Amino acid sequence: MTLTDWFNKRKMQQIAARDNDVHIDDSIGKLWTLCYNCSSQLPKKDLENNLMVCPNCDYHFRIGARQRIDLISDKDSFCEMYQEIKPCDPLNFVDTQSYPSRQEAAHAKSGLDDAVVVGTCTIEGQKTAIAVMDFEYMGGSMGSVVGEKITRILEYALLNKLPSIVFTASGGARMQESALSLMQMAKTSCIVAKLNEAKLLYITVLTEPTFGGVTASFGTIGDIIIAEKGARIGFAGRRVIEQTIRQKLPADFQTAEYLLKCGQIDFIVERKDMKEKLSKLIYLHTKK
Amino acid sequence: MKEENKKVQILEFEKPIYKIQDKIEELKKTSADTNINYDSEIKKLEEQTKIYKKELYQKLEPYQKLQIARHPQRPNFMDYVHFICEDFIELHGDRHGFDDKAIIGGVASIEGRAVMLIGTMKGKSTKENLECNFGMPQPQGYRKALRLFEHANRFNLPIITLIDTMGAYPGMMAEETGQGEAIATNLKEMAKLEVPTIAVVTGEGCSGGALGLAVSNKVMILEHAYYTVISPEGCASILWKDSSMARVATDALKITGDDLLQYGIVDEVIKEPTGGAHYNAQEMAQNLKKSLVESLKEFEGMSPEELRNQRYSKFRAMGVFAQ
Ligand SMILES: [Zn+2]
Numbered sequence: 001m002t003l004t005d006w007f008n009k010r011k012m013q014q015i016a017a018r019d020n021d022v023h024i025d026d027s028i029g030k031l032w033t034l035c036y037n038c039s040s041q042l043p044k045k046d047l048e049n050n051l052m053v054c055p056n057c058d059y060h061f062r063i064g065a066r067q068r069i070d071l072i073s074d075k076d077s078f079c080e081m082y083q084e085i086k087p088c089d090p091l092n093f094v095d096t097q098s099y100p101s102r103q104e105a106a107h108a109k110s111g112l113d114d115a116v117v118v119g120t121c122t123i124e125g126q127k128t129a130i131a132v133m134d135f136e137y138m139g140g141s142m143g144s145v146v147g148e149k150i151t152r153i154l155e156y157a158l159l160n161k162l163p164s165i166v167f168t169a170s171g172g173a174r175m176q177e178s179a180l181s182l183m184q185m186a187k188t189s190c191i192v193a194k195l196n197e198a199k200l201l202y203i204t205v206l207t208e209p210t211f212g213g214v215t216a217s218f219g220t221i222g223d224i225i226i227a228e229k230g231a232r233i234g235f236a237g238r239r240v241i242e243q244t245i246r247q248k249l250p251a252d253f254q255t256a257e258y259l260l261k262c263g264q265i266d267f268i269v270e271r272k273d274m275k276e277k278l279s280k281l282i283y284l285h286t287k288k
Numbered sequence: 289m290k291e292e293n294k295k296v297q298i299l300e301f302e303k304p305i306y307k308i309q310d311k312i313e314e315l316k317k318t319s320a321d322t323n324i325n326y327d328s329e330i331k332k333l334e335e336q337t338k339i340y341k342k343e344l345y346q347k348l349e350p351y352q353k354l355q356i357a358r359h360p361q362r363p364n365f366m367d368y369v370h371f372i373c374e375d376f377i378e379l380h381g382d383r384h385g386f387d388d389k390a391i392i393g394g395v396a397s398i399e400g401r402a403v404m405l406i407g408t409m410k411g412k413s414t415k416e417n418l419e420c421n422f423g424m425p426q427p428q429g430y431r432k433a434l435r436l437f438e439h440a441n442r443f444n445l446p447i448i449t450l451i452d453t454m455g456a457y458p459g460m461m462a463e464e465t466g467q468g469e470a471i472a473t474n475l476k477e478m479a480k481l482e483v484p485t486i487a488v489v490t491g492e493g494c495s496g497g498a499l500g501l502a503v504s505n506k507v508m509i510l511e512h513a514y515y516t517v518i519s520p521e522g523c524a525s526i527l528w529k530d531s532s533m534a535r536v537a538t539d540a541l542k543i544t545g546d547d548l549l550q551y552g553i554v555d556e557v558i559k560e561p562t563g564g565a566h567y568n569a570q571e572m573a574q575n576l577k578k579s580l581v582e583s584l585k586e587f588e589g590m591s592p593e594e595l596r597n598q599r600y601s602k603f604r605a606m607g608v609f610a611q
Contacts, residue, residue: 090551090608091542095527144607151604173495173517175527178541179553182517183606185496186503189475190603196476213517215468216456216496221476235467235496236458244458254463262464 035059037230051271060230060271062208064110065117065134068167072275073121073130080119082152087114087145093176102138102176110136114145115170118153120162124279126286129157129164135171135209142213143174147184150218154191154202163201163282168219172212185217192221201285203278206233206256206265224281225265227256228274233265296567299355305344308337345562348512350544351535354520356512356564357491363569364423365392365407365450368490371573372580373398376405379436388429389420390457391501393436395445399581404440406433406501407450410491423492424457427470430500434474437481446484446584449501452491454519456500471500478503479600482592486583488558488576489513490565505599506583507553510576511560514543515553552606556583 033042037059047054051071052061063071069078093099107113115137120129131150133140150166157164174181195202204222206215208231215235219225227233234254242249252258256268269277298306312333319326348356356362369376378394381387393406408425411417433449440447456467478485485504492498493515509515518526520541524533542548545557558579565572587595 084611086610088608088610091540093540095537095540096529144609148607148609175518175523175541177608178517178543179515179548180551180607182495182499182515183553183603185472185499186475186603187606189472190479190503190600193476193479194600197480213496216471216500217475219472220466220469221472234463235456235471236463241458241460241463245460249460253460262466264464264466264469 033061053271058229058270060208060228062135062169063271064136065112065132065167068132068207069117069119069121069130071271072165072278073123074125078119078121078130080117081156082118082149083113085114085145085148085152087143089176090144090180091176091178093178095176099176106137110134112137114143114149115140116146116149118149120156123275123282126279126282127162128278128282129153129160129162130166131164132167133169133214135169138174139172140168140170140214141172141174141181142170142184142217143177143181144184146174147181147187150188151191154188154195157200157202158191158194158198161198161200163203163286164195165203165205165278166218166222167205167207168210168214169207170210170212170214170219172214181213185213188218189221192218196223201282203281205269205274205278207231209233211235211237220264223285226277227259227265227268229256229268229270231256233259297359297361299352299359301352301355302344302563305337305341308333308340312337341562349539350514351520351538353512353544354514354538356560356566357514359564359566360412361566362410362452362491363565363572364412364452365409365490367569368407368450368573368576369396369405371570372577373405374400379439380432381435382428382431383435384428384431386426386428386432388426388432390423390425390453391429391433393433398448398577398584401581401584402445403584404436404445404447405450406436406447407490408453408498408501410452421457423453424455425453425497425500426457426459426462427465427467430456430470430474433501434470434477437474437477441481441483444483446486446587447481447504448580449485449487449504451487451489451493451498451501452513453494453497454492455494456497468496471496474500475503479603480596481599482595484584484587484590484595485599486580486587488580489515489554490576494519503599503603505587505595505602506555508556508558508579508583509545509548509554510558510565510572511545512564513545515548516541516543551608 035054038057040056052063089099116133118131131153203224205226207228210233232254259265315326373396375397392409396405408423409420410423486506487502487504489509520534520538521531524537525531548554561568561571
């Protein structure tokens with residue numbers, strides 16, 4: 001084994017060790033963050049100045065919807081829409097907590113009313129409809145609000161003949177809404193069918209992590225499917241698969257890089273290049 | 289397929305009924321052996337059984353229905369083909385190197401109407417189940433279904449899908465070949481179809497794996513079948529961190545036909561024989577056939593555009609939120 005092999009192996013093991021429900025460890029303090037990947041202690045400021053990408057190993061930390069929008073849209077061009085759509089509790093769902101209390105906690109954690117922010121912006125001057133999911137709100141799970149807001153912004157794109165981009169980040173279904181959550185997969189896929197027929201560009205950017213219902217609906221039916229570097233993407237969770245097939249999966253299984261090899265995505269983009277890549281794609285598909 | 293000779297496997301909650309029935313048999317035997325007349329006792333017990341049965345099966349808890357939906361002898365896709373179709377010609381393969389046996393499809397005739405009939409297939413023995421992967425499709429299964437949807441669309445055949453699956457298969461090849469994409473593409477392409485599409489959840493309707501065949505003009509469910517975003521066991525282990533809470537999760541997820549009707553997720557609940565479909569596959573199939581034929585009539589004469597609009601509006605309206 002060469003030293004490079006050893007480093008690669010260690011890196012893959014570290015990727016594998018990351019868990020679906022890991023969250024940024026605040027206990028280290030407000031000034032330092034531990035990189036999951038290379039375990040280096042990073043001054044938070046350095047990390048923020050580097051778009052939340054580890055300067056040592058290029059590991060892309062998850063970012064929130066607002067931060068994502070700032071990174072890809074022209075300054076002050078984002079115009080949020082459909083904020084009035086808010087979650088309720090149609091099933092009166094209670095597990096160890098009630099659904100409303102989980103909503104409250106998620107709101108406090110993320111500052112959002114649900115797991116997606118939608119609106120229009122310009123990307124290097126090109127008007128675009130965008131939807132950006134936020135993992136901090138209940139793991140980016142898709143309930144009625146996520147489904148409705150995504151459908152509305154794509155309807156807006158259809159009506160106004162705009163290109164559209166959806167950034168996904170989701171653990172899957174919003175179990176507290178059961179079959180209503182499942183139906184959001186159908187609803188969002190139906191509007192994409194209309195975009196297809198209208199020949200309007202629909203791009204999806206899969207970011208860390210994208211699983212379950214989002215992978216099996218609007219996430220993977222983009223005209224172009226992009227993955228952000230290092231993102232884990234899949235239908236079933238790693239543990240479920242390992243339990244089913246009773247064998248260990250490769251360390252890099254379900255990473256963006258693995259899926260690229262499997263032909264499941266068009267290409268991988270680093271965060272710093274995201275805006276430029278999106279802008280070029282829109283330009284190449286819409287110039288006359 | 290012939291179930292008459294096979295003994296029905298009794299579920300735990302049904303055992304009290306069978307205890308009374310055993311007692312009746314015992315009395316009858318004693319009566320014959322000893323010439324003592326137990327008729328009045330027997331009659332009383334038979335009355336009791338009848339009342340008890342009625343009460344039990346009318347007020348099944350969701351968790352009990354779940355057991356019926358998963359009953360190993362529940363009629364499967366090929367049983368329904370046998371009882372419902374005058375003709376069925378199976379069409380194999382996804383045309384990209386694979387024929388997933390967890391999804392079966394073909395052209396069929398139902399009361400003289402030509403249709404495309406597609407469904408998930410569960411086996412009744414270990415051997416059968418290994419062949420059809422316990423009814424859990426690979427991406428290639430969804431792609432075979434899509435090919436058949438498109439075929440039906442070209443030849444103006446209404447599409448009937450029968451769904452009974454624990455979900456799409458969570459395997460390595462499934463991920464590598466795009467399980468998510470295969471399901472998503474079906475959702476999107478089903479929206480575009482120009483023929484009537486009717487889906488029936490006949491047993492388990494679990495998550496995206498079920499929905500991948502069910503973006504249809506009309507969605508029906510059998511009385512004891514269930515339709516959910518995640519299995520109650522999966523939900524219990526994620527939310528309660530305890531899979532033994534499955535019974536509580538089953539209630540919370542509101543997975544029964546009546547619940548789904550209320551939320552507009554299904555359009556019709558099809559009655560099952562007393563005790564569940566496995567007690568009388570033929571009767572079940574007749575009920576199903578009747579609903580299918582009536583549903584086909586509902587969409588007769590609708591233009592492709594009307595069919596698409598009806599389907600689109602139906603799914604567009606799904607979801608509950610405040611604004
Ligand atoms: Zn690092």
